[in-house]
Amino acid sequence: MNEIFDNAPSGMAITKPDGSWVQINDALARMLGYSVPELQATSVFELTHPSDLDETRDAVRSLLAGECEIRAFEKRFRARRGSYVWVHIVTRLYQPGDGPPQLISYVLDIDARKQRDAELAASEEQYRRLFEAAQDGILILDGETGFVVDANPFMTALTGYDREDFLRKHLWQIGPFADVAASKASFAELQATDYVRYDDLPLKTRDGGEVQVEFVSNAYLVGVRRVIQCNIRDITLRKRAESALFIRERAIEAASQGIIITDPVQPDNPIVYASPGFTRLTGYEPTEVIGRNCRFLQGTKADPAALSTLRDAIREARPCVVELLNVRKDGTTFWNNLSVAPVKDADGRLTHFVGVQTDVTARRHLESQFLQAQKMDAVGRLAGGVAHDFNNLLSVILSYAHIVIDSLEPGEPLRADIEEIRTAA
Numbered sequence: 001m002n003e004i005f006d007n008a009p010s011g012m013a014i015t016k017p018d019g020s021w022v023q024i025n026d027a028l029a030r031m032l033g034y035s036v037p038e039l040q041a042t043s044v045f046e047l048t049h050p051s052d053l054d055e056t057r058d059a060v061r062s063l064l065a066g067e068c069e070i071r072a073f074e075k076r077f078r079a080r081r082g083s084y085v086w087v088h089i090v091t092r093l094y095q096p097g098d099g100p101p102q103l104i105s106y107v108l109d110i111d112a113r114k115q116r117d118a119e120l121a122a123s124e125e126q127y128r129r130l131f132e133a134a135q136d137g138i139l140i141l142d143g144e145t146g147f148v149v150d151a152n153p154f155m156t157a158l159t160g161y162d163r164e165d166f167l168r169k170h171l172w173q174i175g176p177f178a179d180v181a182a183s184k185a186s187f188a189e190l191q192a193t194d195y196v197r198y199d200d201l202p203l204k205t206r207d208g209g210e211v212q213v214e215f216v217s218n219a220y221l222v223g224v225r226r227v228i229q230c231n232i233r234d235i236t237l238r239k240r241a242e243s244a245l246f247i248r249e250r251a252i253e254a255a256s257q258g259i260i261i262t263d264p265v266q267p268d269n270p271i272v273y274a275s276p277g278f279t280r281l282t283g284y285e286p287t288e289v290i291g292r293n294c295r296f297l298q299g300t301k302a303d304p305a306a307l308s309t310l311r312d313a314i315r316e317a318r319p320c321v322v323e324l325l326n327v328r329k330d331g332t333t334f335w336n337n338l339s340v341a342p343v344k345d346a347d348g349r350l351t352h353f354v355g356v357q358t359d360v361t362a363r364r365h366l367e368s369q370f371l372q373a374q375k376m377d378a379v380g381r382l383a384g385g386v387a388h389d390f391n392n393l394l395s396v397i398l399s400y401a402h403i404v405i406d407s408l409e410p411g412e413p414l415r416a417d418i419e420e421i422r423t424a425a
Contacts, residue, residue, distance in 0.1 A: 011087070011107030014094060017060055019044035022102055031087070031109050033080035049076035049084050063093050063103065074110065086114040136233045139166060143219055143226030146170050158213075158234055160206030171230075176203040194219040200239070203232070212236045258282065258357035260294060261343075264350055268293045269314065272352070281336075281359055283329030294355065297336070299327040310340065317342045317350045323360065335364040398422060 005012055011028030015021055021040045029036045032047070048056050052075040059071040070092045076084040087107045094104040131138060137155035139148050151166040159176045171177045198215040205211055214233040219226060252259055258278030262269045271294055274286040282297065289296075298307070306322040313320035319341045326336040337360045343352040401422035408415045 011109070013044075013105050013107065015044050015103050015105065017064060017101070017103065019046070019060075028107055031107065032077055032085060038080070047078045049078065052076055059091055060103065063091065064101065069093070074114075085109065086111045136231050137213075139171075139230040139232070141171075141228035141230065143228050146228075148174070149227075155232065158205075158211060158232065159203065175206060200235070212239045253277075256280075260289075260355045260357070262294065262353045262355070264314070264317075264353060269353070278357065281328075281334070281357055282326070288329075297324075297326040299325055299333055301325050301333075310338070313340060314353065317344075323364075333361075334359050335361045 005023065006025050008025055008027055011031050012025045013021060013028055014023040020043050024036050024039050026036065029039050032039065034042075045053060045056065055073055056075060059073060062068050063071055070090060072088070072090045074086060074088050076086055079085045086109075088110045089105050089107050091103050091105040094102045096102055131150075131152050134152055134154055137158045138150075138152040139155060140150040141148055147168050147170060148166045149168075151163045153163075155161075155166065156163055161175055166174055196215075196217045198213075201213050201215045203211045203213050212235050214235050215230065216233075217228055217230045219228045221227075253276050255275065255277050257275075258281040259273075259275040260271050260278055261273040263272045270291045271289050274284070274289050278289075279285055302324050306324055309320060310322050310324075319339075321337065321339045324336050324338060325333055327333055337358040339356045339358075341354050342350055343354055345351050401418055404418045405415060405422065408418070
């Protein structure tokens with residue numbers, strides 16, 4: 001008996017009902033980090049964790065009272081290093097001859113298992129919190145039967161259905177997925193490939209509405225059990241934003257004006273976008289201008305004052321409107337009404353400039369013709385005024401010439417000279 005006791009791979013001890021040690025094997029001493037004499041100087045109750053004392057005393061009491069033959073439970077012993085070690089202890093009464101009853105205990109070190117259990121519990125708690133706090137709908141399915149075994153709160157908020165409406169049903173039996181004809185086929189595909197994805201899936205809500213979602217399912221093992229996790233993300237707002245962006249892009253493409261976007265963060269503020277209208281206006285394809293500063297459109301006859309206004313506005317990141325004589329790819333010129341505006345992010349930092357170019361050549365020609373007409377009108381008015389003044393003078397000359405001629409005899413020599421004056425007038 002002593003040989004078995006001393007050589008047992010697990011801890012063994014014989015104790016008195018008061019907790020004092022009678023006999024301790026080497027395995028138990030090693031488990032707790034003591035030598036056998038050090039351990040014998042203590043007691044069972046002294047080394048027991050305070051939270052486990054009541055259960056330990058109750059085990060001794062129930063064995064002595066004959067309420068049970070064996071008592072098994074888990075408890076913590078204080079090790080020599082000061083920390084506590086989890087053990088599984090099995091205790092029964094031991095009667096040594098005619099002496100008082102003693103207790104024989106078999107002690108198994110379960111500290112590593114307890115640590116794993118604690119880590120697993122923490123991991124499960126963390127997963128549960130993520131599961132419940134997730135802003136995506138999540139369904140957990142049994143990988144073999146396809147029945148839903150769990151649904152997170154966001155799934156109920158997204159669809160209006162209660163958690164119980166999802167449990168113990170197949171996807172295609174649930175209201176939101178009832179109209180998805182491919183659900184059953186998709187489940188078969190998921191079982192075969194462990195992955196299914198829908199980028200744009202309409203789901204019906206309990207109140208009759210419709211939600212656009214992204215649906216992704218993955219199959220994986222939890223221990224030996226195969227589960228399927230379905231993540232359902234509401235993309236309704238994203239789809240609306242994409243639709244609005246698509247409309248804006250089509251509007252920009254259809255606009256007759258040329259639209260360019262430049263990046264002032266990069267050296268020399270290069271063009272990063274050029275609209276189809278820009279190509280129609282200048283003859284340059286986007287690939288020919290992206291990465292270049294738009295000054296290449298300036299000809300030799302550009303107005304220095306307008307260019308200075310434009311440079312100042314860009315330097316100061318403020319809007320401006322100027323008209324420049326620009327040059328197309330084919331060498332012809334056109335008058336460009338250029339409206340430049342800065343674009344800033346939410347923090348007020350400058351990120352881009354947007355330039356809208358409008359061909360105003362026809363208007364400039366009309367303005368030139370109008371100015372020329374105004375000049376000619378002014379010249380005409382001046383000429384008319386001068387003629388009027390001359391007419392007044394000539395009228396006087398004619399009148400006096402008539403008077404002189406009437407006063408002269410027909411044969412007088414002066415009469416011929418006065419006739420010349422009257423004819424000239």
